[in-house]
Amino acid sequence: MKIGVFDSGAGGLSVVKSLLESNLFDEVIYYGDTARVPYGTKDKNTIIRYSLEALEFFNNFDIDLLITACNTVSAYALDEMNAQSNYPVVGVIEAGVMALENSSIKKDDTILIIATRATIGSKRYQKSLEELNYSNIIALQTGLFVPLVEEGIFDGEVLDATMRHYFSNIKIPKAIILGCTHFPLIGEALQNYFNSKPILIHSGDAIVEYLEGQYQLSEKRERANLKIFASDNVVGLREIAKYWL
Numbered sequence: 001m002k003i004g005v006f007d008s009g010a011g012g013l014s015v016v017k018s019l020l021e022s023n024l025f026d027e028v029i030y031y032g033d034t035a036r037v038p039y040g041t042k043d044k045n046t047i048i049r050y051s052l053e054a055l056e057f058f059n060n061f062d063i064d065l066l067i068t069a070c071n072t073v074s075a076y077a078l079d080e081m082n083a084q085s086n087y088p089v090v091g092v093i094e095a096g097v098m099a100l101e102n103s104s105i106k107k108d109d110t111i112l113i114i115a116t117r118a119t120i121g122s123k124r125y126q127k128s129l130e131e132l133n134y135s136n137i138i139a140l141q142t143g144l145f146v147p148l149v150e151e152g153i154f155d156g157e158v159l160d161a162t163m164r165h166y167f168s169n170i171k172i173p174k175a176i177i178l179g180c181t182h183f184p185l186i187g188e189a190l191q192n193y194f195n196s197k198p199i200l201i202h203s204g205d206a207i208v209e210y211l212e213g214q215y216q217l218s219e220k221r222e223r224a225n226l227k228i229f230a231s232d233n234v235v236g237l238r239e240i241a242k243y244w245l
Helices: 013-022 044-058 071-076 078-083 092-101 117-122 124-131 145-150 157-167 183-193 203-214 234-244
Strands: 002-007 027-032 065-068 089-091 111-115 137-141 175-178 199-201 225-230
Touching: 002 013, 002 044, 013 027, 013 203, 013 234, 027 044, 044 065, 044 071, 044 078, 065 078, 071 078, 071 089, 071 092, 071 117, 078 089, 089 092, 089 203, 092 124, 092 175, 092 199, 092 203, 111 117, 111 124, 117 124, 117 137, 124 137, 145 157, 145 183, 157 183, 175 183, 183 199, 225 234
Parallel strands: 002 027, 002 065, 027 225, 065 089, 111 137, 111 175, 175 199
Antiparallel strands: none
């Protein structure tokens, strides 16, 4: 079982970590479009165009499945990618919603969605949750977290100030959907900010659960072989991978 993982930059490595720990795959091919990151500030047509160009990259490999680890790509380009691919392309939004549905969260509990401007603007998470009758949804664009994570700031004064900036008027949630693959790296800080220790819905863990159910994956393997590629500074991306993974 060989799978591809596509992200706009380094954030999708948090999904790769979960995939590697699942021991369900023989090989993982990761491609980060580091030359054009971030996608979360770009318009829909640009996101689709970049995503289809990434699909051309993966056509060089005989993969069985492609995961769009980027929530923004999952929100805007999934249908177009599937239309032009000869293998399934799976996004993280549907998986995240399924993970919430499988949790202990009740329909009237407060659910906080944090993501980039583009992902929040797509309303994909909000509409999916409303269709499942969740009634107390807060959707918040928190793009400043992305460069902090890129700088390796996972706790401390700067991150605390940024959380106060975003969350000072937010009702304490029972669950937080981490709608950007960078955000699991500040998951502990988020839980500490909200003393109630909300449930975190993590794209990586959610996509593993989703793939196990949808594709009946159960056979355990040795740790997968990981290959990392990038549109710019692949050495830098591989260094980040060593640290994050």
